[in-house]
Amino acid sequence: MNQHKEGEPDDRKPSRKIADELRHAIETGELAPGSKLQSERELAEKHGTARNTARAAIQLLAEEGLVTPEHGRGVFVRKQQPLIRLGNDRYSHKYRGTGLSPFLLECAKQGKTGRFEVLSIERIQPPADVAERLGVSDKTKSVLRRENVFWADDDPVQRVTTYIPWTLARGTGLLQEDIPHQYGIHGVFEDKGHVMHRIREEISARMPRAEEARHLRTPPGVPVIDVLHTSLDQTGNAYELTRFVMRADMTGLLYDVPVE
């Protein structure tokens, strides 16, 4: 149980020592996922340290994402749930016109109820990175922005922001809230001569901004995956851009693509 070799002086800081011991117990399954740790006060007494020190140890584990403290209840070993995997096939032709949403299908596959919520639909001035990728030169309120949040049961899972050049979006009904995200809108683009031919997705990960953490209710120690998606038509023209900000503890990505 104790990590240090006999004979050698153990010069680890007390907080690290407690953290190492707990981590070891978690990794060996001695502390099962979902189970409750000893309370801060108990840990402190057991190791002969101040409560602050036990607390620091727990924070170390929380930062690694191993553990989630819950105010008034205790500290729990995080159980990693199966990820909702969004694949590049979510834009596949096979879904077009079926009314099926890959996100909702994935939720169903895991016995969860998926839904989405429209935060806002506005005609705005695009941020620089969006304007650049959409090739929008005139910046004055030239894009339609639609902001959705997707839920699985009672957890917000991803925030989806779609940008569409206003010239494409005008008079299409895209302002209506009952169009289920981008899965229902691609017909509109085809009517205007833009058939989705390729997609380009720039992926990065980071800790959530304060506002994103509020929206997505991410526990501490959970990063987000940030996907900047661009839809290209046959001529390589970008006609639609979507930014996904996804909770990394609930979602993942899957690409199954040909080698070119």
Add this chain to the structure above:
Amino acid sequence: MNQHKEGEPDDRKPSRKIADELRHAIETGELAPGSKLQSERELAEKHGTARNTARAAIQLLAEEGLVTPEHGRGVFVRKQQPLIRLGNDRYSHKYRGTGLSPFLLECAKQGKTGRFEVLSIERIQPPADVAERLGVSDKTKSVLRRENVFWADDDPVQRVTTYIPWTLARGTGLLQEDIPHQYGIHGVFEDKGHVMHRIREEISARMPRAEEARHLRTPPGVPVIDVLHTSLDQTGNAYELTRFVMRADMTGLLYDVPVE
């Protein structure tokens, strides 16, 4: 500068108040990337709090990835560097046999010197997820594992672990340390009748495990991107598997793929 509305009582915790003020200064550019914050002791005195409280504020920002404390030097606003973007075209035929490595090319593009280091090459018993995806049923030391670390200048950037069924790897020279990662090895597979036809990549993000944080020297508040790559031949057979663990503050992914 102060975030709270006049007249209303400001019931934010002192640590959050300090953090909010600093965050605001960072977001407005008042505190430029790379610049040094006031010391913990100064911040504490300025806000009339204990040093612990100023310290807690800084830790909040560090968890968000806005700031990096450096022992003995100070706390600095993190400057986000351009990401080294690895695309799905890194497996493209255009690189085959050229000796060019997309990773090293990306480094060069940013004026950095890329190199790689071989941690280990061993014949081992595969972990369950690897065995499953490779379709290896006999688990006894049936795969070759090769572990590399890629560097850009003096920063470790990604840890790359390649698994190859031993039946494929035997007698191929893959045990040699001077083969530059997987970029040089695909010819071997073609000799054995496995031409790379599709790739399948499962992507997730998380905080680094303690050991990964040591290897990659990730500052606190920096997650890793975890990519499980599988190479498939014409018959859909998985003949090679590679796991990338990448520092999210230095690397990103790019997929430019056809819609099928």
Add this chain to the structure above:
DNA sequence: ACTATGAACTGGCTTGAGCCAGTTGGACTG
């Protein structure tokens, strides 16, 4: 011109005390 020393700064970590705010479950009340 070089090197060694050390003071004065930085963050890292701990102590032990206290109060606040959610949560839980049992006892008491209608």
Add this chain to the structure above:
DNA sequence: CAGTCCAACTGGCTCAAGCCAGTTCATAGT
């Protein structure tokens, strides 16, 4: 029996003090 209330638990946060360990740089000694 259903509800209310409260004690005892949980983590959240703060204080004021102290010591340790890196870093930096001016100064003193070669």
